[in-house]
Amino acid sequence: MDSSTNQPDLSKTLASIVDKRGKRNVFRRHPFLWGGGLLIVAVLAAMSWYSRGTQYSYTEKPLTKGMLSITVSATGTVQPTEQVDVSSELSGTVRTVLVDYNSFVARGDVLATLDIDTINTNIESSKSKLLASRARVVQSQATLAAKRNAFERMTALQDSRVSSVRELDVAKSEYDSAVAALDVANAEVAVSEAELQVNETSLRKSKIISPIDGVVLSRSVDPGATVAAAFQAPVLFKLAGNLKRMELQVNVDEADVGLVKPEQDATFNVDAYPDRTFPAKIVNIRFQPETVSNVVTYKAMLAVDNEDLALRPGMTATAYINVKEVKDALLVPNAALRFTPPNEPAKAEAATPADQTPATPDAVKKEAGALRNVWVLRGGKPEKLELRTGATDGRNTIVLSGEIKAGDQVIVAASTPPK
Incomplete structure (x- = not known):
């Protein structure tokens, strides 16, 4: 029955009820009650017609056979494999700075020099003291020889x-x-020689030398600056080793660290190159935990090839570590597992876009071996099928068992045609 036939029948029924109860005088005194009653009747009739007349169109996707990769996601930074802070052991005034940011250096190259006037003066003074000490040794030897002869004569007499x-x-x-x-003269010679060696060592240390082959990341000194190394050696330069081999350091959540192993392959992205994916390989997972805001993570080290020097130290990266691969698996789209027909009670699941990023192992544990429902069209109407599912990558889920096969269509969405 359509909405045009519903309204008169309901109106007559309402009027007859009122007549039976002898309430005609109420409607005569309050005519607005007639309008309100008719409005309610019209709304109910429209809802009844809409619920009977709504048609849905369904979007379907097929089950496929393929490989499913389970990944662990983690964030971190790109760092050099070798990084050295270069300091000065001496206090003094910087005379020259021979390198700048991004300068390539070799082991033994001079990075900067300190003023050596005072050191040279000390060296000359030490040399003079050494000569005087050696002269006193000769003098003492002569005196000793004379005293020995005198003592020997007195003994004979x-x-x-x-x-x-x-x-x-x-x-x-x-x-x-x-x-x-x-003996005193010989000791003075030894002291003078040691003092000379100290001053000569200071002269060598007045040259700040690169300890590695690499590149200058930072320079925190200029000519004329005063270096005070009395209490703590100041960092003058930061050097990085070979930037063609980098290291990605990521923080792996404690819930995922059991799945991460050395030699596993990974990929990562950086904000500087959003359309580029870089390969990496797990080298080591540290045992030392890091706790921030009650969140425990473990540092994982990944080896990265950087032949084109596109990656720079300190870049933030998001890594996806391949922890498991299942080949020739029957895969159902996750959108089909989340779908519920409009007239059915909604599932107690958070809706997630079908093209979301790979899931973490938390999702894998939650869905592994679970009984899930999908819907298929049979006779133009959705029909529910129960499946036992396995691991998921966030886009597709493995079907372990169920009355379904590769190529079968499952419903992933429903929509109403435009009116």
Whole structure:
């Protein structure tokens, strides 16, 4: 029955009820009640007609056979495989700076020099002290020889009873003093030599040398600047090793770290090249946890080839680590698992776009081995089928069992035609 025949019948029924209850006088005194009642009747009739007359069109997709890759996503930064902070062990004034940002350097290259006037003065002073010490050694040796001869003569005379015991004691004391004086002179030579070596070492350290082959990432010193290394050695340069081999350091969630293993392949993207995907390989997963806001992660290191130097240190990256691959699997679109016909109760699942990024293993654990429903068109009407599903990558899910095969169409969406 359509809406045009419903309205008179319902109106007559309403009027007859009112007549039976003897309420005609109420409607006569309040005519607006007639209008309100008729409006309610019209709305109910329209809803009844719309529910019977709404038609839906369905979008279908086929089940496919193929490989399913499960990935773990993690974020991190691109870093050099080798990075060194170059400092100065000496305090002084910077005389020259020979490199700048992005300068390529080799091991042993001079990066900067300090003022050496004071060091040269100290070296000359040390050399003079060393010469004087050596001269005192020669003098002490001569004195010792004379005192030895005098002592030996006194000993011979004492044996002949020509000299007195007192004279022998004096000769012995002078000889012992000469021996001690020679020892002191030799010690002074050693001190002077050590002082000279210290000053010569300072002269060598006045040249800031590159310890590695690489590139200058940062320079924090200019000619004329004062370097104070008394308490803590200041960082003058940051050097990175070979930038053609980089390292991606990502933070893997504790829920996913059990799936990540060395030698697994991965891909990653950086904001600088949104249309480019870079390959990488897991090298190591550190045992040391990192906790930020009660979230525990573990650092994973990935080797990255950077032959074209497109990647720069510090770039933020999102990595997808391939932790599992299933070949020749029967795959159902995830949109079909989320679909519910309009007249059916909605599933208690969060709707996710069909082209979402690969799922994390949390989703894999949630859906693995679960009983799920899909809908197929039979006789123009949706019919429910129950499937047992396996792992998912966020776009497709493995079908473990069910009355369905590759090529069968499943409903992924419903829509009403435009009026």
